[in-house]
Amino acid sequence: MASTPGRIRPWRYLAAFAGIVVVLYSLVFFTGDGRPSPKLGIDLQGGTRVTLTARTESGAAPPRDQLIQAQQIIEQRVNGLGVSGAEVVLDGNNLTITVPGAQGDQARSLGQTAQLRFRPVVGDPVPVIPATAPAAGATSNAPAAPPTGQSTAPAPAGSQPQGLAGDATSQKVAPVAYSTPLQNPAPPPSPAPTPDAGANPAPADPAVAAAIAQARATRQSTDPTVQQQALAALDCKANDPLRGYDDPALPLVACNQDGTEKYVLGPTIIEGTQIASAQATTNQNGAGYVVDLTFKNPGAGIWGDYTSKNIGKQAAFVLDGEVVSAPQIQGALYGVTQVSGNFNQARAQELASVLRYGSLPLSFDSNEAQTVSATLGLASLDAGLIAGAIGLALVFVYCLFYYRALGVLTILSLALSGVVVYAVLVLLGRWIGFTLDLAGVAGFIVAIGITADSFVIFFERLKDEMREGRSFRSAVPRGWVRARRTILSADAVSFLASAVLYILAVGQVKGFAFTLGMSTVLDLVVVFLVTHPLVALASNSRVFGSPAWSGLGSVAKIGAARRRATAAASKGA
Structure with missing residues (x-):
């Protein structure tokens, strides 16, 4: 029936x-x-407000169109789906970000320029030794920095086995000597932003321009002796005047994000603007999280060719002048590339977000977080x-x-x-x-x-x-x-x-x-x-x-x- x-x-x-x-x-x-x-949203639990102040290389007032573009990018970073309840308001030359809850550090990080560049590591990273008052007559036992382009550190006791194509681990290994020129030429440096012709620019700040020029003359010098002097003098805890203004066509002396190591890096291999997608995923080779990157054309080909010719060397992922990770190249990376750096879930998602929505046209300085009732x-x-x-x-x-x-x-x-x-x-x-x-x-x-x-x-x-x-x-x-x-x-x-x-x-x-x-x-x-x-x-x-x-x-x-x-x-x- x-x-x-x-x-x-x-x-x-x-x-x-x-x-x-x-x-x-x-x-x-x-x-x-x-x-x-x-x-809960801002109107139910309150929030944290951070004001970002735009700064330019010349110290002049930033162009209005670049401020609007920066506002749109930050809105996408913090509120990509439009359901997080965050607010980004343009107030003169400032951007005011209000996020739900006590998330001041997260709000400040949204204003990072997010200029991701891939640079080769020259020599060995130098550990940052905490400053202590030496005893009378004591001498420093810190090892001297290796000469530029050479590796004096012994081979690691054991390295991770080679993974799938596109795998990159964050294990520190001794890189082989770096030689120039690169197989793929670095893109030309992007021009410094100029103010609107119709705007009334503020008087240029000579201190800002002088600090950037001095940092470029030392930390981006092509002279190995100057590089080693800049490496020794670099303070990883101080504000970096080159944040957002480093020249991709020149070498760079930089710190890692934790401020525990210093690096000498070569000219840029590929720009982060070639990134097609960025997703935070769990690390299949260990604990924590990684960020999976895929590249556009021709960036995918440039990166694949470089990694295929430099297996065993280190390549640094540099975000706003700081080394996020410096993994060893384990194979030709024509597919997905992993950015690893001992990330937790929140940090990996944050990095993927800023990379996915692009870099800001301006650099910003942030103030202290304020609580909103x-x-x-x-x-x-x-x-x-x-x-x-x-x-x-x-x-x-x-x-x-x-x-x-x-x-x-x-x-x-x-x-x-x-x-x-x-x-x-x-x-x-x-x-x-x-x-x-x-x-x-x-x-x-x-x-x-x-x-x-x-x-x-x-x-x-x-x-x-x-x-x-x-x-x-x-x-x-x-x-x-x-x-x-x-x-x-x-x-x-x-x-x-x-x-x-x-x-x-x-x-x-x-x-x-x-x-x-x-x-x-x-x-x-x-x-x-x-x-x-x-x-x-x-x-x-x-x-x-x-x-x-x-x-x-x-x-x-x-x-x-x-x-x-x-x-x-x-x-x-």
């Missing part, structure tokens, strides 16, 4: 939903920091939650009064929907930086109505089927077949409207659209995996299926009268 369209095995659907809930909350409690709470936001949140609770209570009362037992199923479905939404909020906060703000709360309140509409459509279809003379049990599968088309159409329209709003909107409106679209998708999950199976189970129950409890008594009487009339008509014929 053919099965009735729409008839299901309810427990399978409920088990599938239970499995989804178990998976979601396993990820909530056993991944990330383990805290089962969503990230959330008093007004909390008051508005209380008002919004009270309004949402009143609306939800009215929906519950209406459903119980109008649908009775079916209203209980509505309340249960909404509660289970809230359970899923909460877990998704926590996970999205970890994975894509989603923060819940007042606009998001409004999106969820609107979504309650969309979810309730789906229940109403299904229940009214049940009534239509019972008016035609069918029993509650037989009306459920037939009513579901007709109702699901309408539910899918209505949710598709709602999701499409949310998607269009998300694409066109900016700021908090984008967060509202995101939460509304996400709630619409979860509404379908709940209706298909919870509401329909529960109604099917209720139709097989004597208690819930009775007209007195189901709220379908009036339509059941109409259906019974229609069946009697049909039977009488057939007898009379």
Whole structure:
């Protein structure tokens, strides 16, 4: 016998939903920091504000178009999907960044120029020895720096085995001597930014220009003797005047990001502008995280040719004049290249973000982080939650009064929907930086109505089927077949409207659209995996299926009268 369209095995659907809930909350409690709470936006928990002041090589006022471009890039870095709740405001020659929570260091790092360059390592890195007051008559036992282009360190005790193509480890090894010229010429240095002709430039700061010129004359000298003097004099804790202004066509004396080692680097092999994508992933060769890079053409070919001819040597990944990592080249890297540097997850994602969205046209200096209060936001949140609770209570009362037992199923479905939404909020906060703000709360309140509409459509279809003379049990599968088309159409329209709003909107409106679209998708999950199976189970129950409890008594009487009339008509014929 053919099965009735729409008839299901309810427990399978409920088990599938239970499995989804178990998976979601396993990820909530056993991944990330383990805290089962969503990230809150600036208006709910406050935030941290950092002001970035643009600086130019000449000390003149930065061009307006470059400030706007820098603002757009920083917005993409901090708020790529538009759901983190961060704000980037252009104020004169300053950029003010406000991020949720106490994340001052993260906000300051967003203003890094992010000029990534790949340079060969010349000689051995020199460890930075902490400055201590020597005892009387004591002599320094620090090893002398090796001559430029030579390696005096012994071979490592054991090196990692060669990995897959595109693998690069951060193990420090003794590089072989560096020789010039490079197999691939370095790109010409980018011109220094010039102020707008129509702008009123501030007086040039001679101290800034002098510091940059002096740093170039010593740390970017082609004279090996000058390089060694600059290497010895370099203070890794001091502000670097060459940050964002080093000449890619010249050598560079630089520190690593931790300030524990100094390097002599050769001219740039390839610029970071050739990066096509950057993604943070777990390190397959050890603990921690790495950043996977893929290159555009012709950068991929230049990098592949260089690595194929320099296997065993070190290449430094230099970000804003600081060495991020100096791995050994283990093979020709024509595919994915890994940037490793003892990253944790947050640092790897941060580096991937700044590289993915490009370098800033200006260099910035940041001030101290300031705390932003959330008093007004909390008051508005209380008002919004009270309004949402009143609306939800009215929906519950209406459903119980109008649908009775079916209203209980509505309340249960909404509660289970809230359970899923909460877990998704926590996970999205970890994975894509989603923060819940007042606009998001409004999106969820609107979504309650969309979810309730789906229940109403299904229940009214049940009534239509019972008016035609069918029993509650037989009306459920037939009513579901007709109702699901309408539910899918209505949710598709709602999701499409949310998607269009998300694409066109900016700021908090984008967060509202995101939460509304996400709630619409979860509404379908709940209706298909919870509401329909529960109604099917209720139709097989004597208690819930009775007209007195189901709220379908009036339509059941109409259906019974229609069946009697049909039977009488057939007898009379």
